[in-house]
Amino acid sequence: MMDASPLTSTILFHIGPIPISQAVVTTWGLMLVLPLGSWLLTRRLGREPGRLQAVLETVVVGILEQISEVAGKSARSLLPLLATLFLFIASANSTSILPGMEAPTARIETAAALAAVVFVSVHFYGIRARGLLGYLAGFAKPKLIMLPLNLLSEFTRTLSLTVRLFGNVMSGEFMIALVLALAGLFVPIPLMALELLLGLVQAYIFTVLAGVFIGAAINAQQQT
Amino acid sequence: MSFDWWTFGLQTVNFVILVWLLHRFLYKPVLRFVDARRADIDKEHAEAKRIQQEAQSxxxxxxxxxxETEAEREAVLAAARTEAEIQAAARLAQAEHDAEELETQARKSLQAERDAAAGETRKIALDLGMDVARRLLQEVPADLRMATWLDRIENHLNALEPGKRDALLVGPASTGRLRVIGAIPLPKASMERWRERLIAILGDDLEIEFAHDPDLIAGVELHFPGAILHFSWRGTLNAMRVEMTADADAR
Known part of the structure; x- marks a missing residue:
């Protein structure tokens, strides 16, 4: 539940000069839960998959196939980044339904951090795939006059990633908080269920857009 | 609204660490098993494909x-059919030949039966004719019956050359003896007339005997020492019988 402005981070404590916000603490929690859960689930994998292993494989292979659709042959190398984006954003969005928790993605710093990682990854994979000059030359296509616009779009799409994720999640949480404050304890439950669904949709959108951006950078044809 | 750069930096680092952690504990193990299973599936698929190709082969x-079996069967059938046709043709030809032979034999047998029947009929007809002639001749007086024959014999002997006529009277057993056998017994007067006229032709040394044989039907037979002259209906009818038999055989 939000006890301050939804647009400001809630600082829980400081480590030296570093303020530790609730979003960071929640992220640490997720960083503990997700790998630990993965380790628990994957330590007894076998050739004959059980029910849990089947679900796990379905999730990973499903994400890989989604990445393949937008990034082509480079899907394997992009899997860790893009699958983690999806799992982290989906799980982070879902934390908002827990009492006293707030979704890290409802903070603009988290959304911006993810968008920044995507921004860097786009250029990293683009340069790795096409070489520095080849990649940079891609900004001047299809015409040289498009160079400023292409450069600008690199930043605007990163900004749009940030704002889209932050705005959707933050507004959802804000709305739930308002309804909870005005109507009572159980009234926001349908809204929370809807928020869960929207959180998954946002995770999907963010991941697919990141995949599209990186795929466009890897391939010759620029996509925005 | 404020932007906390510390939070931004920490979240960035956190996310990068999370990428590594999930890659280490989730994606790698899962993909390892997925790849292994996929390899197994590919292997089994390849094996299945190989088996399928073998099955297709x-x-x-x-x-x-x-x-090949069908072609062989057709060839065997064709050969058997040809063989059967040949055998059928051979059997048909054999059957036709046998039938023709049977027909020929039947015809021959039938012809022989016909010939036999015809011969029998002829014999009966001749016997009947002879019987009829004998009965009719019995209506004619004996002198008259024999007189005709005497004239004829006289003409015949007169027509012979003297050498041949003399040869008649010479035989291995006797010489100058003539035996006159008539169909009926000649009366005494007729005998004398016959003797006179024969001696007139053949000479005085001739010794003549008379006898009779009803089988002659009509006429006489002159039994010379060197030959027999037939002037009887039996002889004529026998000659006719021989001619008719020869004519029937010729037909």
Missing amino acids: ELKRIHTARS
Whole structure:
């Protein structure tokens, strides 16, 4: 539940000069839960998959196939980044339904951090795939006059990633908080269920857009 | 609204660490097993494909063998059919030949029976004719019956050359003896007339005996020492019988 402005981070404590916000603490929690859960689930994998292993494989292979659709042959190398984006954003969005928790993605710093990682990854994979000059030359296509616009779009799409994720999640949480404050304890439950669904949709959108951006950078044809 | 750069930096680092952690504990192990299973599936698929190809080859071989068997069967059938046709033709020809032979034999047998019947009929007819002639001749007086024959014998002997006529009277057993056998016994007067006229032709040394044989029907037979002259209906009828038999055989 939000006890301050939804647009400001809630600082829980400081480590030296570093303020530790609730979003960071929640992220640490997720960083503990997700790998630990993965380790628990994957330590007894076998050739004959059980029910849990089947679900796990379905999730990973499903994400890989989604990445393949937008990034082509480079899907394997992009899997860790893009699958983690999806799992982290989906799980982070879902934390908002827990009492006293707030979704890290409802903070603009988290959304911006993810968008920044995507921004860097786009250029990293683009340069790795096409070489520095080849990649940079891609900004001047299809015409040289498009160079400023292409450069600008690199930043605007990163900004749009940030704002889209932050705005959707933050507004959802804000709305739930308002309804909870005005109507009572159980009234926001349908809204929370809807928020869960929207959180998954946002995770999907963010991941697919990141995949599209990186795929466009890897391939010759620029996509925005 | 404020932007906390510390939070931004920490979240960035956190996310990068999370990428590594999930890659280490989730994606890698899962993909390892997925890849292993996929390899197994590919291997089994390849094996299945190999087996399928083998099955197809086997199927093709079976089809080929079946086609060959079918062709062989057709060839055997054709050969058997040809052999059967040849045998049928041979048997038909043999049957036709046998039938023709049977027909020929039947015809011959029938002809022989006809000939036999005809011969029998002729014999009966001749016997009947002879019987009829004998009965009719019995209506004619004996002198008159024999007189005709005497004239004829006289003409015949007169027509002979003297050498031949003399040869009649010479035989291995006797000489100058004539035996006159008539169909009926000649009366005494007729005998004398016959003797006179024969001696007039053949000479005085001739010794003549008279006898009779009803089988002659009509006429006489002159039994010379060197030959027999037939002037009887039996002789004529026998000659006719021989001629008719020869004529029937010729037909």
